[in-house]
Amino acid sequence: MMNIRDAVETDLSAILAITNHAILVTTAMWSVTPVDLEGRTEWWRQLVSRNFPVLVAEINGEVIGFGSYGSFRPFEGYAHTVEHRVYVAPSVHRRGAGAVLLRALIDRAIAAGIHVMIGAIDAENEASLALHRRFGFVETGRMPEVGRKFDRWLDLVLMQKILGR
Numbered sequence: 001m002m003n004i005r006d007a008v009e010t011d012l013s014a015i016l017a018i019t020n021h022a023i024l025v026t027t028a029m030w031s032v033t034p035v036d037l038e039g040r041t042e043w044w045r046q047l048v049s050r051n052f053p054v055l056v057a058e059i060n061g062e063v064i065g066f067g068s069y070g071s072f073r074p075f076e077g078y079a080h081t082v083e084h085r086v087y088v089a090p091s092v093h094r095r096g097a098g099a100v101l102l103r104a105l106i107d108r109a110i111a112a113g114i115h116v117m118i119g120a121i122d123a124e125n126e127a128s129l130a131l132h133r134r135f136g137f138v139e140t141g142r143m144p145e146v147g148r149k150f151d152r153w154l155d156l157v158l159m160q161k162i163l164g165r
């Protein structure tokens, strides 16, 4: 039974484990240095204090994924655009959590009057590209070799969805 809710401070160790797996093992996130609980707590506090959502997905009470959005760029003109991210623990990939989290983020963004959502996605991340396409996101940017991890260049794909007029 999957449940989506706002993250609370006690969820941050589960969020930390999912984040650090993505950092250490994948190119889904382009950081290379693991984060610690203090860092994740500060990240959560910053987002929540600015009324941005941090959501968790849980199955049988266990946090198995999270999603959030925040500023796209820190200038007033971008106030109606957000960049989001969704991460699901590998052991439960392809069981619908990513879709439920992204749907919930879109609903929150619409309710908050956000105009555009942007996902910044590694061009090789077919799972994320397919997930976003399924929700009506379209590719609006492709930036060759702007990232580097695991000794190779990475291309960035920007996918966006206009939520309202």
Ligand SMILES: CC(C)(COP(=O)(O)OP(=O)(O)OC[C@H]1O[C@@H](n2cnc3c(N)ncnc32)[C@H](O)[C@@H]1OP(=O)(O)O)[C@@H](O)C(=O)NCCC(=O)NCCS
Pocket: 022, 026, 028, 084, 085, 086, 087, 088, 089, 092, 093, 094, 095, 096, 097, 098, 099, 100, 119, 120, 121, 125, 126, 127, 128, 130, 131, 132, 134
């Ligand atoms: C991308 C990610 C969030 C998808 O989460 P998930 O819970 O596995 O995805 P879901 O089961 O909800 O799948 C929803 C849809 O996404 C697409 N999708 C998901 N995984 C896919 C894969 N491996 N290959 C192709 N399409 C995939 C499909 O369209 C799928 O619908 P379907 O199962 O009915 O065909 C997950 O793979 C993940 O956490 N990856 C690592 C972190 C990451 O890449 N985050 C995105 C950065 S923005």
